[in-house]
Amino acid sequence: MRLRSCLTAVIALSATMLTTFLVAGAASAAANITITQAGPTDSDPYVLTVVADDANNLQLTSMTAYLSSGATSVTVSNLQYVSGPASAQTWTATAPVPQADLPPGTYTVTVDAVDADESDTGLAAPAPFSFSWTTNVTATATPSVLTYNETTTTISGQVTGDVPGSSYPEPVGLAGVPVYVNLVNGDAGPWDEQIGTTESDGSFSGSVQLPSADGEYTVTVGATATMDAGGTSLATTWEADAVELTGVTVTPQDFTYGANGVATVTGTLDYQDSVTGWQPLAGETIVMDAGPSDVQYITSNAKGQFTWTFTPDTDGTGWSIEAGGGNLLGVAQASGTVFDAVPVSLSSFSATLSPEAEVTAHACAVVSAPGFTAPQSYLDVQYASKPGGPWTYLGRVHLDQSQAPSSCAGSTRSYFSGTVRARLASAYYRVFLPGSTSFQAHGSMSVHLSKYLTRIISVSVSPRSVAHGGRMTVHGRLQQYKDGRWRDFAHQQVLIVVKPKGSKVWYWLRKVKTNSSGYFSSRFVDPVSGDWTAAYDGSRTDFASSGSIHYVTLKGSARQALDLGRAELS
DSSP states (O other), X not given: OHHHHHHHHHHHHHHHHHHHHHHHHHHHTSSOEEEEEEEEETTEEEEEEEEEEETTOOOOOEEEEXXXXXXXXXXXXXXXXXXXXXXXXXXXXXXXXXXXXXXXXXXXXXXXXXXXXXXXXXXXXXXXXXXXXXXXXXXXXXXXXXXXXXXXXXXXXXXXXXXXXXXXXXXXXXXXXXXXXXXXXXXXXXXXXXXXEOOTTSEEXXXXXXXXXXXXXXXXXXXXXXXXXXXXXXXXXXXXXXXXXXXXXXXXXXXXXXXXXXXXXXXEXXXXXXXXXXXXXXXXXXXXXXXXXXXXXXXXXXXXXXXXXXXXXXXXXXXXXXXXXXXXXXXXXXXXXXXXXXXXXXXXXXXXXXXXSEEEEEEEEEEOSTTOOOOOSEEEEEEESSTTOOOEEEEEXXXXXXXOOGGGOSTTXXXXXXEEEOOOSEEEEEEEEOOOSSBOOEEOOOEEEEOBOEEEEEXXXXXXXXXXXXXXXXXEEEEEEXXXXXXXXXXXXXXXXXXXXXXXXXXXXXXXXXXXXXXXXXXXXXXXXXXXXXXXXXXXXXXXXXXXXXXXXXXXXXXXXXXXTTOEXX
8 A cells, every 4th residue: 555655745846846847848949039120141141140149048059041032942041150159159050051942032030049048949140131133234236337228137135133242143044034235325316126935044135226326335235033134235336328310300401581381300219228239228318408598398208219300590590409327328319500601791891992903991880689699701892884783793801890881899799801903994782781591692792883994005224234323214205095095194103113133122213203295214323233114103093004124234333323211112
């Protein structure tokens, strides 16, 4: 009995002690360990650091962390104590998580921690942590040199990602990423187009038609929850294709001022394609200019052809065409003139007849049509034996604006002057502007000019050979043609002239007067060797004349005894 009673007491005591132990153990399992921080070590998300507070004031003996993001779960079992008191003890992984096991994302952290008194599981970190790929984009365009109508290029490259400061600095190809090409600052505004989507290694390639050459292009990827946005500039250059205007014609070209009508300009616009050569340039704006108030903008058709009409007489007769330009096309230009014959009046005409039979004419040409300038070349001098013609061409007088009087100044007036040789002793003279594509024909009023013809006959020089100290006589007869016959010309001054041997200049030596019968005579001592004759200078009513020439030799003297003075005869 006593033995059974003792066993019963022992069993009861043991049961009491077990109950007490279990109750104590259950009390210590309450959250005595708290996770105060969990996340990347420095900036490396692949190396986890956890900070724990042990309310038991005990050093943890082990720790395991669990990272979770969607379908991704990673266990970090290599955490080791680094530093800190029991209330802030730091545990860090001894090795990074493999990069493939921990893709970028937002991760929640739970921890199992053990100290000498207890083992706590599922301890939640106070906040999740996140990291993402920093993207790197490379891109090239093939071809990179683009031209008009050759603006399609293939853009290829790669999109990679890395986590700066992590254990894995080598970039990783990012798959399934949409890639875009963007026009950054073109005149037409923003533009973008998707090139394609990256392959498993992050590579991409796609053909794209770029819209403009006036801006810069970039290749970009957009930001996602696991990837930052990124991009790179796309190196492209643009070369302008040559442009030419061919077959430009104007019909008609000649107009009369004030007449109704239009001029039609036609032609073709081509450009030199870098691949196919010269091609029609369709749909291109062409600027047509026929003066400040007649500027038009037309568009070439599918064959590069164009037609333009304008009315002359308004803003002048010049026209010009310009096409092309910008970054993709060169510039082609053409210009010309539609000739508009304007009326011209010839005022202030005057003419004089010199004794040497030279007609000197002066005239002012005036254009009254607005926008046109006066003739700038020449006027014809015409003569006739009767006031009304017929008129015969005699010569030309040319523009002489340097001598223009104030009454003939300005762009609408032009002054002409000049001298021509007369062909008749008595004639009517006028100036005439021949008709041309620019000016209508017009003749001036006429003037009558005349002088009497004169002649010196029977010129005799004797002797022809004169010894030193000897004498020589020159004589002759001056006549005037009047009333249909030659008459002796009395009481007129005649010059005895000589051109010394070896000289090209005539000199007058003596002035003599004709007698009542027109005769003259003069004697010289020690004359010079050379050509001798007599000359009449003419007058307001008479032409000049000269007689026959006779050569005289002065012998026995090495010098010319006769003083020639300054009596040079022009």
